[in-house]
Amino acid sequence: MVRLISLACVGFATAANAQEPEKPYAGHKQVRLPMATRAVMEAIEPLSPDIWTHSIVPLRPVDMRLSPEQYERFLETGLAHHVVVDDLQALVDSELARIAERSRLDEVGWYEEYRTLEEYWERWREIVGLNPSVATLETIGQSLEGRDMPSIVLNGDGREGKPVFIINACQHAREWVSPAATTYVIEQLVIGYGSDARITRLLDELEWVFLPMVNPDGFDFTWTDQRFWRKNKRLVDARLFGVDLNRNWDYEWGGAGSSGSPSSGTYRGTAPFSEPELEAFIDAIDRVRGRVVGHLDVHTFSQLVLSPWGYTTSSPANIAELTELGDIFARGVLDATGARYEVGPASTTLYLLSGNATDWFHGALGAASWTIELRPMGPISLPGFDPPPDQILPAGQELLEGTLRLAEEFVRHPADLDRDGVLTIFDFLRFQKLWVTQDPRGDVDKDGAFTAADFHAFHEIFRR
Ligand code: 0X9
Ligand code: ZN
Numbered sequence: 435m436v437r438l439i440s441l442a443c444v445g446f447a448t449a450a451n452a453q454e455p456e457k458p459y460a461g462h463k464q465v466r467l468p469m470a471t472r473a474v475m476e477a478i479e480p481l482s483p484d485i486w487t488h489s490i491v492p493l494r495p496v497d498m499r500l501s502p503e504q505y506e507r508f509l510e511t512g513l514a515h516h517v518v519v520d521d522l523q524a525l526v527d528s529e530l531a532r533i534a535e536r537s538r539l540d541e542v543g544w545y546e547e548y549r550t551l552e553e554y555w556e557r558w559r560e561i562v563g564l565n566p567s568v569a570t571l572e573t574i575g576q577s578l579e580g581r582d583m584p585s586i587v588l589n590g591d592g593r594e595g596k597p598v599f600i601i602n603a604c605q606h607a608r609e610w611v612s613p614a615a616t617t618y619v620i621e622q623l624v625i626g627y628g629s630d631a632r633i634t635r636l637l638d639e640l641e642w643v644f645l646p647m648v649n650p651d652g653f654d655f656t657w658t659d660q661r662f663w664r665k666n667k668r669l670v671d672a673r674l675f676g677v678d679l680n681r682n683w684d685y686e687w688g689g690a691g692s693s694g695s696p697s698s699g700t701y702r703g704t705a706p707f708s709e710p711e712l713e714a715f716i717d718a719i720d721r722v723r724g725r726v727v728g729h730l731d732v733h734t735f736s737q738l739v740l741s742p743w744g745y746t747t748s749s750p751a752n753i754a755e756l757t758e759l760g761d762i763f764a765r766g767v768l769d770a771t772g773a774r775y776e777v778g779p780a781s782t783t784l785y786l787l788s789g790n791a792t793d794w795f796h797g798a799l800g801a802a803s804w805t806i807e808l809r810p811m812g813p814i815s816l817p818g819f820d821p822p823p824d825q826i827l828p829a830g831q832e833l834l835e836g837t838l839r840l841a842e843e844f845v846r847h848p849a850d851l852d853r854d855g856v857l858t859i860f861d862f863l864r865f866q867k868l869w870v871t872q873d874p875r876g877d878v879d880k881d882g883a884f885t886a887a888d889f890h891a892f893h894e895i896f897r898r
Pocket of ligand 1: 486487606609680733734735740741742743744779780784787790791792793804805807
């Protein structure tokens with residue numbers, strides 16, 4: 435019992451912001467609209483400062499947090515809804531009590547419970563320690579409040595100059611499943627190297643760069659003060675507001691779906707890349723900039739695979755390929771755990787958002803990039819940002835399988851059109867079909883156009 439009490443004290447006594455009540459979510463509800471249109475979204479936006487999902491896809495619910503007063507006003511709209519969590523403070527309190535009790539008993543597996551920043555660092559060190567010739571843990575810089583930011587690079591055979599796959603987690607502080615599932619992926623890759631043929635090949639043919647904790651200040655704050663904090667810890671006029679890191683990227687920064695108001699959940703900051711967390715991020719990947727083929731920005735929740743663009747509803751030139759690859763990720767998820775993830779461009783599947791990571795990776799670096807929104811998803815009424823910890827492992831397993839399938843695509847020979855690992859006459863037959871319809875997937879020399887050069891490239895393969 436001693437540990438439980440001391441953890442609770444650490445939790446509330448060190449509140450950095452004295453204006454915040456000790457129980458910030460007392461009486462707050464998680465409210466779900468079974469389905470929302472754009473008009474409904476616009477009606478509820480002024481009522482809740484904290485909308486948790488913005489999906490306008492038919493049959494996808496929309497969740498938000500409402501204080502008791504906000505809930506009163508919401509009731510006046512007469513909108514059909516149900517209350518997923520009646521008292522978020524009670525949920526948070528019981529969660530902290532459970533975690534304290536379990537850590538006292540020391541009986542749970544690492545991925546069976548949520549972990550603190552300190553526990554993450556310990557785990558990352560252990561993971562790279564399993565195979566230091568393949569995995570390197572580095573501090574890439576410091577957050578606004580001076581916390582170290584980690585990167586873990588995996589390179590099987592150590593060759594330089596390979597295509598690079600970048601995966602980052604936890605831009606948003608409260609999305610606890612994101613760093614947990616991503617750490618699981620890193621661990622499985624390190625363990626699998628040398629024992630699992632598929633993983634060995636993918637670590638030999640690609641360089642993997644993980645940034646598993648992009649927002650360490652915010653994340654720590656969700657443990658000590660406000661479980662549902664989203665942004666970083668930027669002060670504006672000496673008051674804590676926070677910048678939404680996923681609106682601070684330097685690609686179409688400042689447009690629709692981001693806010694210039696510090697109190698907004700999607701506050702974009704005063705300039706693109708104004709935040710030290712992103713500065714550290716892009717410095718860390720500077721070395722590999724010209725080689726990035728793929729990128730995932732891992733978030734929770736809603737079970738979505740979101741491609742560019744976020745800033746506009748128009749489509750990037752290679753939307754067919756991005757959707758095809760997104761479907762391959764989702765298929766991996768389905769095969770791993772049976773979970774269904776919906777695939778589509780962010781702006782039409784979710785909502786407009788400017789200055790996000792995925793648009794930057796695609797727009798500025800030319801990489802295939804997706805925002806992954808991990809589980810949970812309705813209709814099962816799990817509290818979105820705070821699902822029971824038994825969701826961590828399946829989230830990790832499905833993220834791993836989706837990621838491996840994508841990596842296989844990144845290393846696949848462009849002429850292996852039937853994806854069986856060998857170049858045969860069947861690939862050639864498929865190619866001819868693509869030629870007839872001038873399908874851009876026939877661009878096997880990857881120069882951006884489907885031309886006679888691709889035909890020649892194909893012929894060369896079979897002459898050899
Ligand atoms: O709003 C966001 O930043 C993401 N949703 S979240 O609930 N995790 O905050 C969605 C980002 C989608 N971005 C792109 N695919 N571009
Ligand atoms: Zn997020």
